[in-house]
């Protein structure tokens with residue numbers, strides 16, 4: 001057998017350089033490169049290997065390990081999970097900084113490969129710098145914390161373990177039903193140890209992404225249920241987009257007259273102005289989809305995790321006999337809400353369902369109800385985003401103006417705060433890849449790091465990163481990476497001086513404002529009730545290399561956006577909004593529990609309202 005003598009780290013770099021995916025005949029590099037921050041736990045291992053053998057695996061230097069995992073996840077999402085990045089970190093804090101990113105990737109079913117450095121396998125110098133000592137076992141490090149947030153986890157004690165570990169890692173990364181964070185922990189000594197690896201390991205390997213189909217009898221039963229139902233609704237999730245099933249969804253919905261509701265990950269599956277697109281569903285949904293969902297006797301969930309925002313905490317579906325079909329590549333998601341599971345790829349399964357419905361001569365349902373509801377909903381959105389209605393500068397106005405500046409292929413990126421809910425309602429998406437809101441983990445700090453990954457995946461599109469002041473303060477330093485790499489972002493910062501959405505949640509639950517505004521400490525009360533803490537966000541971004549603007553009204557914002565689009569560098573537009581008004585809900589609810597006992601009348605009243613609302617929750621078995 002032909003062999004090649006390499007260190008573990010060198011073998012990993014060489015192996016990752018030749019991994020590919022293929023779907024529908026189109027081939028993609030599985031790894032667009034490797035992000036990493038070096039420390040003693042990886043600089044002489046993976047760091048050395050990248051320097052010597054990394055010509056086919058471009059190295060990127062981020063500012064924060066959490067951020068680099070977000071960038072990798074965002075890139076993977078933009079590439080419909082066919083391509084991602086690997087991420088290398090040192091031991092200890094560098095590694096645990098990646099934990100949040102790992103959880104985000106796994107929750108959102110996005111592939112990322114994490115290679116945290118680990119403590120010595122030989123244990124001789126222990127405890128090493130940054131080692132957590134665990135008295136009950138020496139077979140434990142902080143990297144064990146990755147186990148519950150990884151879809152595959154391994155630790156390499158001996159070089160030859162790579163021969164079986166790496167293919168397992170690739171299999172999980174490229175399996176749409178399994179994918180998420182994959183973590184291979186690399187003890188710092190083992191990274192540098194050499195072995196005679198089989199040469200065949202470093203030949204090009206292509207991982208086929210299969211379009212799996214449910215069994216025939218499941219498809220027959222589902223088609224029959226669809227043909228028999230009276231009030232149908234499809235809930236389109238991110239899986240529709242990842243599977244590139246948007247045309248097939250269009251065909252099914254148009255042929256048989258089935259309205260489609262969109263989730264955060266699924267928005268854009270149909271263009272906003274498609275006759276059968278009923279708009280967003282759930283706790284942050286709109287009036288049209290929520291009305292249809294409440295009356296539906298059959299809900300077809302396609303490629304969705306059915307998270308609480310989508311199901312309005314299980315209050316969205318009120319028909320006494322409502323049934324569900326769960327079309328999903330993953331068995332767990334397909335079985336949710338007691339659904340009839342259709343375990344398969346969205347595109348292949350929608351094609352199979354359509355042909356079965358044609359064979360059954362299933363009726364085309366009239367569009368009247370959907371059209372009426374859609375006209376109402378579109379008018380409500382028009383009103384909310386209209387910058388000409390006067391009034392103080394508000395977040396919905398910001399969204400309206402940015403949406404107008406965005407071309408049909410441009411992308412909006414967001415993750416946390418009040419913005420995702422407003423975007424879901426108000427943003428009008430024309431392209432399946434135009435709306436990128438990370439709402440599986442809704443992680444503050446994802447925005448700019450994620451925007452970087454989106455732009456790296458789609459360099460020809462404008463990427464508008466919408467970020468609240470709170471999220472910006474949590475993590476904005478990837479602006480530096482965007483400048484370094486010439487990856488241009490247009491960052492729109494909405495400054496409402498604090499964690500506004502959480503403050504609203506708090507005050508609506510009867511508690512007075514506490515801990516969410518960014519205010520000085522008041523010595524008299526020993527609470528954070530003093531004057532606002534002033535922050536010059538534009539100066540902050542400028543200091544990192546961004547071009548900056550400040551916009552205090554819709555006209556200034558439109559002007560700043562026009563200039564930002566013409567810029568070559570990352571640009572930040574600071575938008576101090578004056579309106580503190582909350583956008584009302586549209587027939588939706590979100591389960592956030594309220595204190596059962598309190599000496600405050602407002603809390604008690606909120607608890608009574610909460611208990612009443614909970615009666616809308618349904619059990620689906």
Ligand SMILES: Cc1ncc(C[n+]2csc(CCOP(=O)(O)OP(=O)(O)O)c2C)c(N)n1
Pocket residue numbers: 416417418419441442443444445467468469470471472496498499500501502
């Ligand atoms: C990492 C992380 N920590 C905490 C939260 C909980 N959280 C959700 S939104 C939010 C406030 C966000 O503030 P900002 O970005 O200013 O948006 P706003 O609420 O003002 O719209 C907080 C603290 C979170 N989602 N992510």
Ligand SMILES: [Mg+2]
Pocket residue numbers: 417468469470494495496497498499500
């Ligand atoms: Mg804020």
